[in-house]
Amino acid sequence: MKRSSRAALVTLQVGLLAVSMLIAAPASAQTWAEKLGWSATDVVLIRHADDAGMFPTGNDAIQRGLLNGEIDSASAMAPVHFFDEMAEWSRNNPSQDVGLHLTLTSEWDHYKWGPSAIPPESVKRILDRHLLLKKEMPLLWLLKAPTTVGREIQAQINSVLQAMNPGKSHCIPPGTGPPGWEPPATTWKIPADCLAPTHVDSHMGVLYMRRSYFRKFIGRVLKNDLLPLTFEDFEGTFKCMKGAKGLKVSYKLFSWIFKGLEKAQREYDNSTSWPYSRRPFPRVDRYCALPYGETLAETRSELVKFLDGLEPGITMILFHPTDPHSLLDVATRKATVRTWDAQLFGHPDVQAAMAGIKTTNWRDMTARCASSPNCP
Numbered sequence: 001m002k003r004s005s006r007a008a009l010v011t012l013q014v015g016l017l018a019v020s021m022l023i024a025a026p027a028s029a030q031t032w033a034e035k036l037g038w039s040a041t042d043v044v045l046i047r048h049a050d051d052a053g054m055f056p057t058g059n060d061a062i063q064r065g066l067l068n069g070e071i072d073s074a075s076a077m078a079p080v081h082f083f084d085e086m087a088e089w090s091r092n093n094p095s096q097d098v099g100l101h102l103t104l105t106s107e108w109d110h111y112k113w114g115p116s117a118i119p120p121e122s123v124k125r126i127l128d129r130h131l132l133l134k135k136e137m138p139l140l141w142l143l144k145a146p147t148t149v150g151r152e153i154q155a156q157i158n159s160v161l162q163a164m165n166p167g168k169s170h171c172i173p174p175g176t177g178p179p180g181w182e183p184p185a186t187t188w189k190i191p192a193d194c195l196a197p198t199h200v201d202s203h204m205g206v207l208y209m210r211r212s213y214f215r216k217f218i219g220r221v222l223k224n225d226l227l228p229l230t231f232e233d234f235e236g237t238f239k240c241m242k243g244a245k246g247l248k249v250s251y252k253l254f255s256w257i258f259k260g261l262e263k264a265q266r267e268y269d270n271s272t273s274w275p276y277s278r279r280p281f282p283r284v285d286r287y288c289a290l291p292y293g294e295t296l297a298e299t300r301s302e303l304v305k306f307l308d309g310l311e312p313g314i315t316m317i318l319f320h321p322t323d324p325h326s327l328l329d330v331a332t333r334k335a336t337v338r339t340w341d342a343q344l345f346g347h348p349d350v351q352a353a354m355a356g357i358k359t360t361n362w363r364d365m366t367a368r369c370a371s372s373p374n375c376p
Helices: 001-020 056-069 083-092 122-128 137-143 146-164 203-208 211-223 234-243 251-270 295-308 324-331 337-343 348-353 362-370
Strands: 043-052 073-076 098-102 199-204 286-289 313-319
Touching: 043 098, 043 286, 056 083, 056 324, 073 083, 073 122, 073 199, 098 203, 122 146, 137 203, 146 211, 146 234, 199 203, 199 211, 203 211, 234 286, 295 337, 295 348, 324 337
Parallel strands: 043 073, 043 313, 073 098, 098 199, 286 313
Antiparallel strands: none
């Protein structure tokens, strides 16, 4: 690959990673905080821990943060190696807010994973020659494989429901297993005695990259009686990401990447012929990455400035708290940064900056949505 082409690919990948889980729709006059019962001036924050299940010490840090109130929500990756451990903890702590982080890439060089679908050949289009999930996110964008993507989404949904409800076959939607991994024939209702993830989002934003993927994502999630993670304040998210030094693409490229998602979001909101049954679900105004400095102290200072500058509405800030582990050092060059993430929100300076900021999670927002006339 020519150097210029490689540089363009890297730039695109960084940009897509930075805006993972974004649904680009125009900002409305009323924030989602207002729609869910907060005031027009309330600043509401979700401190969201990503990539649960990837490392055992990541599970430790996330579980500790959830229990001590430094993390509001988390999401776990079904195909990775320590997912069952996180699912067991979630099962034993049902009041905690843990969702499903749908994973369609295996992006690191020395730490890999395959699909949840069995046999893996049933989703071969999104796999590499070793039958592992592909490394490069832009390749999935170019692949145009919505049918295969839909199968893997269903396999991962089934995987998390099975892990959270061992021995309860009635907690898995009937007719959704191998070899076809089809969605439920009708919109399925999770039985009252079954546990389920509090929400469903997308690792590295893969399912938000293409309109056909987004339709599969929101359709499969809703048909399985789960909550999809979506966003609305496009310009606010861009501003927030730029302020956090996490977005390395221009506004023009950012807009181009997500223009199909804006159309899909409007289609869902306005159409009575959406192919999957509609149901009310809450959304977030904007998404931000954690701001980093060159050291832990600088990162903490950047976070305090970020919190001081939050605007009214619901902001979700994404980070990856992890305690040190030898596997982490092998897997990523950002091992140190991930260990910083576990040391931020408990610090007195950060806690002082949180004064006056309200926190929420997906359980709370779902309950507010159910009683709000403004939740579409």
